[in-house]
Amino acid sequence: MKLILSTHNVTLTKAIEDHIIAKLDKLDNMDQRIVDARVTLEHDHTRVPEKQFACSVRLGVRGPDLFAKDIESDLYTAMDVVVKKIEQQIRKRHSKVKATKHKVGAKLKTARRASEA
Numbered sequence: 001m002k003l004i005l006s007t008h009n010v011t012l013t014k015a016i017e018d019h020i021i022a023k024l025d026k027l028d029n030m031d032q033r034i035v036d037a038r039v040t041l042e043h044d045h046t047r048v049p050e051k052q053f054a055c056s057v058r059l060g061v062r063g064p065d066l067f068a069k070d071i072e073s074d075l076y077t078a079m080d081v082v083v084k085k086i087e088q089q090i091r092k093r094h095s096k097v098k099a100t101k102h103k104v105g106a107k108l109k110t111a112r113r114a115s116e117a
Contacts, residue, residue: 001036004039030087031061035061
């Protein structure tokens, strides 16, 4: 997976980069078809202290891309919440694919039973 990490008013430290890479590795294990990930970290001094740090993640996958954004008082909290949102989107997409396959199988099974009877 290709990683594009950009920051705005945030100093990118090794700890922040390692945290992001660890979280994205977890996502990569959930879905191996992820092509690239674009992570944007922002710090806005003009916002109230409870909502100063923003993190957004766009995952490039086949089909529509997955996107999540969160604004928190702590940068690490924002990163964790965004990864949870993306995980939910991956699970939802996976469940839809499985449900479609099961629906097709169920239709074939009922058609086969109807032709036997």
